[in-house]
Amino acid sequence: MVSLRKKVNFIASALLSKFRQNPIWAQLFVTRRCDLDCDYCFEVDNESEDPFFSDLTDRIDQAYGRGVRLVSFMGGEPLLRDDLPDLIRYCEELGIVSYLSTNGTRLGQVDLRGLDILEVSIDGYGKISSSRKTIKDNPSLAYLINKQRSCGISVKLHQVITEETFR
Numbered sequence: 001m002v003s004l005r006k007k008v009n010f011i012a013s014a015l016l017s018k019f020r021q022n023p024i025w026a027q028l029f030v031t032r033r034c035d036l037d038c039d040y041c042f043e044v045d046n047e048s049e050d051p052f053f054s055d056l057t058d059r060i061d062q063a064y065g066r067g068v069r070l071v072s073f074m075g076g077e078p079l080l081r082d083d084l085p086d087l088i089r090y091c092e093e094l095g096i097v098s099y100l101s102t103n104g105t106r107l108g109q110v111d112l113r114g115l116d117i118l119e120v121s122i123d124g125y126g127k128i129s130s131s132r133k134t135i136k137d138n139p140s141l142a143y144l145i146n147k148q149r150s151c152g153i154s155v156k157l158h159q160v161i162t163e164e165t166f167r
Helices: 004-016 053-065 084-094 140-150
Strands: 025-029 070-074 097-102 117-122 154-159
Touching (some): 025 053, 070 084, 084 097, 117 140, 140 154
Parallel strands (some): 117 154
């Protein structure tokens, strides 16, 4: 759940953006690696090195200085980073809303305490031949999502729409 402090910071930044041009939300790509190989995804590069933790905190600091009050951790699959919980805590210390976009395969393996918003990308509910990101393919996903909700994390699902998933 987003704390009152973070809500106030975000609203204040949004109001200020009406008078000066400043971003309030930034997407921070923390890795290009992924544990899936979705046909439609062009973000994955399992050969490239992840940015250093210090480079990411510098980017968060720069974004904060420009008015950003919500940081989305993006990838590849951000949960492949061992230090993701430290990045979440870093945002927490600054009063920045933290948002994680994930395929959900590693939910339950990473401590997400302090995370405000969890977005789980799925390809659908029933089995799809080209995907492992469906509720049927990962029956524990619903349990893990509900577990995150019970910890106070706002959860949203987004479905990737392709020809195969939109039938």
